[in-house]
Amino acid sequence: MKKMIPIAISVALCACGGTSVVDLNDTREVDAMQHVMELEYRDWTNTAEKMTNSMIESGALKNKPVIAIGDIVNDTTQRIDSDVLIKKIRTTLLKSGSAQITTNFTGEDTNSDKARALRGNGEYDANTIAKGGTLVAPNMSLTGKMLQRNLKLDSGWFSSVDTRTEYYLQLTLTDLKTGLSVWEDEQPIIKQGTRAPTW
Amino acid sequence: MRKIILICLLFLYGCASTVQSKLDSVQNNFANSNFEPTTTSDALDQDNLDLLINGTALFHADKFKESDSLFEEFNKRNINETSSSISREAGSLLLGGNVNSYKPYMMDSLFVSYYQIWDLLALHDFSNARVVINQSYERQRKMSQEYQEMIEKNQERISENSQIKEILDKNTGDWLAFSDIMNPALMYLSGIYFLDRGDFSNAITYLKRANGMMPENTFIKQDLENAQRKIRPTKTTWQFIETGFAPRLKEDSASLLLFNVGLVYFSFTTPYFNNNFTPIPNSELLANVDAMFMTEYKEYRINETLRSFASAASKTALQTTMYNSGSDKSLLMGLLSSVYAVSSSNSDVRTWATLPKYIYVIRTENLNKLNIDDNIKNDIDKNSNNLIYTRIINDKTTDIKIINLR
Numbered sequence A: 001m002k003k004m005i006p007i008a009i010s011v012a013l014c015a016c017g018g019t020s021v022v023d024l025n026d027t028r029e030v031d032a033m034q035h036v037m038e039l040e041y042r043d044w045t046n047t048a049e050k051m052t053n054s055m056i057e058s059g060a061l062k063n064k065p066v067i068a069i070g071d072i073v074n075d076t077t078q079r080i081d082s083d084v085l086i087k088k089i090r091t092t093l094l095k096s097g098s099a100q101i102t103t104n105f106t107g108e109d110t111n112s113d114k115a116r117a118l119r120g121n122g123e124y125d126a127n128t129i130a131k132g133g134t135l136v137a138p139n140m141s142l143t144g145k146m147l148q149r150n151l152k153l154d155s156g157w158f159s160s161v162d163t164r165t166e167y168y169l170q171l172t173l174t175d176l177k178t179g180l181s182v183w184e185d186e187q188p189i190i191k192q193g194t195r196a197p198t199w
Numbered sequence B: 001m002r003k004i005i006l007i008c009l010l011f012l013y014g015c016a017s018t019v020q021s022k023l024d025s026v027q028n029n030f031a032n033s034n035f036e037p038t039t040t041s042d043a044l045d046q047d048n049l050d051l052l053i054n055g056t057a058l059f060h061a062d063k064f065k066e067s068d069s070l071f072e073e074f075n076k077r078n079i080n081e082t083s084s085s086i087s088r089e090a091g092s093l094l095l096g097g098n099v100n101s102y103k104p105y106m107m108d109s110l111f112v113s114y115y116q117i118w119d120l121l122a123l124h125d126f127s128n129a130r131v132v133i134n135q136s137y138e139r140q141r142k143m144s145q146e147y148q149e150m151i152e153k154n155q156e157r158i159s160e161n162s163q164i165k166e167i168l169d170k171n172t173g174d175w176l177a178f179s180d181i182m183n184p185a186l187m188y189l190s191g192i193y194f195l196d197r198g199d200f201s202n203a204i205t206y207l208k209r210a211n212g213m214m215p216e217n218t219f220i221k222q223d224l225e226n227a228q229r230k231i232r233p234t235k236t237t238w239q240f241i242e243t244g245f246a247p248r249l250k251e252d253s254a255s256l257l258l259f260n261v262g263l264v265y266f267s268f269t270t271p272y273f274n275n276n277f278t279p280i281p282n283s284e285l286l287a288n289v290d291a292m293f294m295t296e297y298k299e300y301r302i303n304e305t306l307r308s309f310a311s312a313a314s315k316t317a318l319q320t321t322m323y324n325s326g327s328d329k330s331l332l333m334g335l336l337s338s339v340y341a342v343s344s345s346n347s348d349v350r351t352w353a354t355l356p357k358y359i360y361v362i363r364t365e366n367l368n369k370l371n372i373d374d375n376i377k378n379d380i381d382k383n384s385n386n387l388i389y390t391r392i393i394n395d396k397t398t399d400i401k402i403i404n405l406r
Helices: A004-016 A027-031 A041-057 A083-096 A111-116 B002-031 B048-060 B064-076 B086-095 B106-122 B126-159 B162-168 B184-196 B200-213 B218-228 B289-323 B330-343
Strands: A066-075 A100-102 A140-152 A163-175 A180-193 B237-243 B248-258 B262-272 B284-288 B358-364 B386-392 B398-404
Touching (some): A041 A083, A041 A163, A041 A180, A083 A140, B048 B064, B162 B289, B200 B218, B218 B358, B284 B289
Antiparallel strands (some): A163 A180, B248 B262
């Protein structure tokens, strides 16, 4: 029995540290993930889902528009790649079949231009090269902004919570023909903890 | 035995001057356009001061990504410039000021943001430049608050130590300082960033602050007016010119007679200024780094000197006890305690020695007014807005970076 105690303690200590992989299909495991003051997986996923549903339900996509993804201004104090949010929205929109996304117009894809540069190149079968006038121009533009505001809280002596960080993720869908906004949404994410994320 | 102790004393005295010679060598390397980092070790293993010096060196060597990543490592350390840990205080008290890792001045942290913005603009990474501007705003706001708290505390503490105050107040007549932590160059650069992008609301915020810090500067005023009238400048070039080196610190000492203890010798630091100065035609002063440094240094100096005095007093008491112990070994113990007292009483003379003394600015639509050679002017796109970073270290060394804002 005495021998078992140190072993049990060692096992318990080992279990405390180390790396673990979260199963994203297990909602209980995702919910149990430790919370942080920075934006993290759950924030991106939830926000993207709410934004996409809001866009679809608004009726702005009824004619299956071709959307050009524009600038998402990062007005936070953290270096965040906006693709974390946008990729999720794009894939959901494409899967839903309610919109199309242009990658040539925004310069994300350079191969469609390269493929056109092959015209007249005898090494390639001319029938397999894209003809002139086949690229589709966008008729809508999606732009946005990520904002962060850090607020100091009046906390008590024994409270470890002294900071509130408010994030606002804003998106706007503009009709390129009229220049009018056809859909807009803002999703706030509010977090409270000990230190505002600055880096 | 006495000889050994004397050799130890000389050796330890030599160690105290190592920091000075290291900083001299860093400045000499800069003056000779040698922008190689002082260490090749991983950023995680570098001391705070190495990160700062090497970050600037890499920036001057046009290695902007590497420079930015060293500054990011510095940022991630989340150093609180005004507070101190118990272990840090104990280290300083027992072993002297240079034993701990370098504790940056608030000014250093603001210069980190300043150079990071230049790094990112040079990389045309405008998105992350904006993030760094946001960080610097937050940083400056927090520092300003902490600085005011520090002044209040210091006034209280120094009023209880009038003799030390008298020593510290000697020869400080020519020290120029501000009433708050600030970096007008950082504010102006941030203002230009937003003005160029047509973000007038943010431009006004930063330009107003820069204007408040440097009310004489007409270029800032002109840009603030533009922002208020929602006019985006075109074909305009802003040239930031850094000259000279920021103040350095040297060790000084004084003595005070303490009742029951005896004469207490204690060390403190005194700044010395680099006075090589060449006027820059067509420019206006944007930042007086000497004054920025003095603004906070004069406050830290009070803290450091009081700590040094307390430490010296306790060590003197130890020496007196050892010499008067009455044992056979009292002389030896007394000498050993003297070695300890001398070796552990040094003040921290470390500073970010490669920072400039002054920052000037030229704002013009006429390229002939810029402070650069004609052959370099050809690299400037005359049809768009440009930022030019210039570092004049001496007659031989000038570093110029032209950044097109298109």
